[in-house]
Amino acid sequence: MENTIINYHATFSKTSGISEAARANFAALKNSFLSVNKVNYIEKGDRFIKESILLSDSNNGEIINIYHININDISRFLLNNNIDSSSNSYNIAYWAWEFNKLLEEYIDLLSLFDEIWVPSGFCQNVFASYSFKPVIKIPHLIEAIEVEKNKSKIELQDKFVFLSIFDSLSTPERKNTDGLIQCFLDTFPNTTNVVLILKTVNLEKNKRLYKELIEKTKNQNSIILINENYTKKELIQLIDSCHSYVSLHRAEGFGLTLAEAMLRYKIVIGTAYSGNLEFMNNQNSFLVPYQLLQKDKDSGFIKQGYEYAEPDIENAKKILKLVYDNYENLEDIKLNAQQTIENYFSKENIGNLMRSRLEKINVLFEEKNNISLQKNNNLITENIRLKNDIKKYEKNLFIKIKTLLTHKKEKTNR
Structure with a gap:
C-alpha cells in the first residue's frame, strides 16, 4: 500500500x-x-x-x-x-x-x-x-489504560457502587435512565450502604432531561448524579471505583462503556439486546430479558416503526440484588468478562482487522487500474489493427484502381 x-x-x-x-x-x-x-x-x-x-x-x-x-x-x-x-x-x-x-x-x-x-x-x-x-x-478497540488506583473524584466510603454512564444528548429514552432509577430504588429502598452513580455529560443542554433527573434524584441520598466532563483517565478511575456497571438500555449500537467496565474486571448488567451482544453473554455478564416492542408514534429520536427492547424490570431487580448479595462469589464472571475483551477487542486484533480490509480494498484498486490499463491496451491494439487494415484496404484499392485504369488505357489504344 x-x-x-x-x-x-x-x-x-x-x-x-x-x-x-x-x-x-x-x-x-x-x-x-x-x-x-x-x-x-x-x-x-x-x-x-x-x-x-x-x-x-x-x-x-x-x-x-x-x-x-x-x-x-x-x-x-x-x-x-x-x-x-x-x-x-x-x-x-x-x-x-x-x-x-x-x-x-x-x-x-x-x-x-x-x-x-x-x-x-x-x-x-x-x-x-x-x-x-x-x-x-x-468492532471498537477497548484499550487497557493505566490509572492511579483509589483516585476517583467521588468519595464513596466503603459503599457498594452501581454505575451507569451516558450522554444526555444521546437519546435518553433509548438509554432508559428512568427505568434504571426506579429499578434501583425499588431494589434497595432502605439500604444505606448501596449507591447508584449516574455519570452524564451535556445535561444542561437537555432541559427536559435536566428537570426530570434533578426531580427524581434530589431527595435520594443513595443516588449520585454527576454532570461533568471527565478526562479518559478520570472516567476509567470512576469505573474502577464501582462494583457493577448497569445499563437497562432499549437499544445499543455497540455499548462502549459496558465493554470498558468488563475490561476493568467489573460485574456488568445489561439488556440482552442489540450491539452489546457482540461481547456480552451468560458466562461473562448478567443479561436482562426483554420484550421487543415497536414504536407506535415518533418520540424524540425514536421514530414510529422502530423496534426497541423493553427490559424486564422485575428480573433486573433480582439481578441487582443477586450481585449485591453474592458479589464475592462472582469472580469467574468478572474474569471471563475481562478475558473476552482482552482476547477479541485488543489494539492488535482491531488494527489487524482494519489493515486486512484496507489491503483488500487496495487490491480492488489495483485490479480496477489493471482492468482500465488492459482496456486502454486493447483499444490501442484495436486502433493499430484498424489502421493496418485501412492501410491494407487502401493499398488494395489503389492496386485495383490502377489495374482498372491500365486496362481501360490498353482498350482505348486498340
Missing part, C-alpha cells in the same frame, strides 16, 4: 462516545503499521470545521477516506465539507446505529460511500438490509 493514502476523518477532540471510539480505532490502525492521516473536525454551531492539516501528496495514487462521523451528523457535516468524489478515491463510512430501520434521509446517504464499517453484527444486519455495498464489521 505504498502509494495509497489513508485519511481518517473524525471529531477527535470532542467529548463523546463517537469521538472516543474514533480515537481508539485510529490508534489501532496506527498500531498496525499503516501510515494514516488524522483529519480532525471541530463542531461550531451546526457546522463541522476542519482543522488545517497538511495531507501527504498522493502522487496520483489511491486515496482511502474513513469518515468516522455518525450517520445522524452527516447532513450537518456536508454543509461545509465534501465527500471525496475523485476517481482515485474510496470512501468508507464508519457508522453505529441502534434500531432496525433507517430514516429515508439516511438511506439516501448510502450512495455517497463505497463501503460501510460498523462496530457490531447488530449494526451490520441493519445496514446490509438497505445497502448493496459492502458492510464490514470492525
Whole structure:
C-alpha cells in the first residue's frame, strides 16, 4: 500500500462516545503499521470545521477516506465539507446505529460511500438490509489504560457502587435512565450502604432531561448524579471505583462503556439486546430479558416503526440484588468478562482487522487500474489493427484502381 493514502476523518477532540471510539480505532490502525492521516473536525454551531492539516501528496495514487462521523451528523457535516468524489478515491463510512430501520434521509446517504464499517453484527444486519455495498464489521478497540488506583473524584466510603454512564444528548429514552432509577430504588429502598452513580455529560443542554433527573434524584441520598466532563483517565478511575456497571438500555449500537467496565474486571448488567451482544453473554455478564416492542408514534429520536427492547424490570431487580448479595462469589464472571475483551477487542486484533480490509480494498484498486490499463491496451491494439487494415484496404484499392485504369488505357489504344 505504498502509494495509497489513508485519511481518517473524525471529531477527535470532542467529548463523546463517537469521538472516543474514533480515537481508539485510529490508534489501532496506527498500531498496525499503516501510515494514516488524522483529519480532525471541530463542531461550531451546526457546522463541522476542519482543522488545517497538511495531507501527504498522493502522487496520483489511491486515496482511502474513513469518515468516522455518525450517520445522524452527516447532513450537518456536508454543509461545509465534501465527500471525496475523485476517481482515485474510496470512501468508507464508519457508522453505529441502534434500531432496525433507517430514516429515508439516511438511506439516501448510502450512495455517497463505497463501503460501510460498523462496530457490531447488530449494526451490520441493519445496514446490509438497505445497502448493496459492502458492510464490514470492525468492532471498537477497548484499550487497557493505566490509572492511579483509589483516585476517583467521588468519595464513596466503603459503599457498594452501581454505575451507569451516558450522554444526555444521546437519546435518553433509548438509554432508559428512568427505568434504571426506579429499578434501583425499588431494589434497595432502605439500604444505606448501596449507591447508584449516574455519570452524564451535556445535561444542561437537555432541559427536559435536566428537570426530570434533578426531580427524581434530589431527595435520594443513595443516588449520585454527576454532570461533568471527565478526562479518559478520570472516567476509567470512576469505573474502577464501582462494583457493577448497569445499563437497562432499549437499544445499543455497540455499548462502549459496558465493554470498558468488563475490561476493568467489573460485574456488568445489561439488556440482552442489540450491539452489546457482540461481547456480552451468560458466562461473562448478567443479561436482562426483554420484550421487543415497536414504536407506535415518533418520540424524540425514536421514530414510529422502530423496534426497541423493553427490559424486564422485575428480573433486573433480582439481578441487582443477586450481585449485591453474592458479589464475592462472582469472580469467574468478572474474569471471563475481562478475558473476552482482552482476547477479541485488543489494539492488535482491531488494527489487524482494519489493515486486512484496507489491503483488500487496495487490491480492488489495483485490479480496477489493471482492468482500465488492459482496456486502454486493447483499444490501442484495436486502433493499430484498424489502421493496418485501412492501410491494407487502401493499398488494395489503389492496386485495383490502377489495374482498372491500365486496362481501360490498353482498350482505348486498340
